[in-house]
Amino acid sequence: MKPVSISAVVACHTCPLRYYLEREMDRTESVRYTISKQLSYHLGREIHPREVWEEVLLVSPDIDDPETEKMAFTWAETCMNQKWKRAIETDVKVTSKKLGIYGVVDRILDEEPYFAIVRSSEAPEAGVYGTDRIRIACYTVCVTESLDLKPEGGLVEYVASGVSRLCIPQPRDRRAALRAIKIAHKIVNGFVPSKSKDAPCENCYLKEYCGDGAKKLSDMM
Numbered sequence: 001m002k003p004v005s006i007s008a009v010v011a012c013h014t015c016p017l018r019y020y021l022e023r024e025m026d027r028t029e030s031v032r033y034t035i036s037k038q039l040s041y042h043l044g045r046e047i048h049p050r051e052v053w054e055e056v057l058l059v060s061p062d063i064d065d066p067e068t069e070k071m072a073f074t075w076a077e078t079c080m081n082q083k084w085k086r087a088i089e090t091d092v093k094v095t096s097k098k099l100g101i102y103g104v105v106d107r108i109l110d111e112e113p114y115f116a117i118v119r120s121s122e123a124p125e126a127g128v129y130g131t132d133r134i135r136i137a138c139y140t141v142c143v144t145e146s147l148d149l150k151p152e153g154g155l156v157e158y159v160a161s162g163v164s165r166l167c168i169p170q171p172r173d174r175r176a177a178l179r180a181i182k183i184a185h186k187i188v189n190g191f192v193p194s195k196s197k198d199a200p201c202e203n204c205y206l207k208e209y210c211g212d213g214a215k216k217l218s219d220m221m
Contacts, residue, residue: 003095004184006103006138013134013180015200016193017210023187032120034060035072036159039079040106040118043157044086049076078162085109085116085155085164094142099181101138107157108147113166115143116155123158128167132156137169137177 011019038055039047053072057064087107095102107116117135128136136154143149153168169177187193195210 001100001185002188003100003102004181004188006101006135006142008184008188009101009138009177009180010131010134012184012187013176014131015196015204016183016187017195017199018204018206019184020187020193021206021209029060030120031060031063031068031071032160034063035068035075036118036120037106039072039076039159040157041090042076043079043084043107043159047076047080049073049080052076075160075162079159082162082164084157085111087116092147094139094146096138096142096145098145099138099141099178100185101142101181103139103142105139105143107155109155112151113154114147114149114151115139116157116164118157118159120160121158123161123163123165128156128165133167133169133173134177134180136167137173138181140169 008019011022035052035056038059039052041055042048042052049072053069053076056072085107086109088110089108090106092105092108093102094105105115106118109115117132117139119132121129136156139154140151143151143154153166155164156167157164183191183193
């Protein structure tokens with residue numbers, strides 16, 4: 001069984017058809033992701049906004065503009081006012097042979113809950129987003145298998161809001177993750193998904209490509 005990424009699992013949970021279409025696309029790293037990722041390396045120690053911004057420019061020199069710089073400084077200053085657990089390792093590859101999935105954990109901690117994932121979106125008013133519950137459910141299994149740890153859940157760190165929240169996956173989250181994993185594996189093996197009745201079509205940037213069902217993007221451009 002060819003493993004699939006946790007990001008693919010989350011995409012299939014949201015909309016299998018969109019994942020099917022996106023597999024053909026070359027996607028670039030978003031500005032928000034670049035900032036949040038670089039900022040994550042400073043969590044748990046003294047944060048210097050200028051240092052974070054200079055690192056962002058080294059990673060992605062082409063995003064140097066006043067608005068992006070303001071965003072980076074604002075996020076860094078927001079995170080300065082919060083207490084964060086310090087990581088003992090970052091960007092750790094983990095897998096689950098049992099489920100056939102893999103991913104990269106942003107931050108490994110030396111105490112419970114043992115790991116954290118970093119998100120570039122603003123935090124919801126309470127708890128974590130449903131898609132992040134799926135992520136944590138998947139990462140919990142992978143961390144258990146790969147690192148010989150036994151986390152009940154993990155932290156979701158919304159650095160844009162300066163918020164870190166504990167997520168303990170529930171049975172419904174694990175069921176949803178298992179369904180999405182099965183669909184992702186089927187798509188990788190050639191399955192063409194149909195349009196889901198509850199897909200978030202209204203704000204989807206690919207909605208013009210799937211009105212008549214799944215097709216290859218190359219056939220429609």
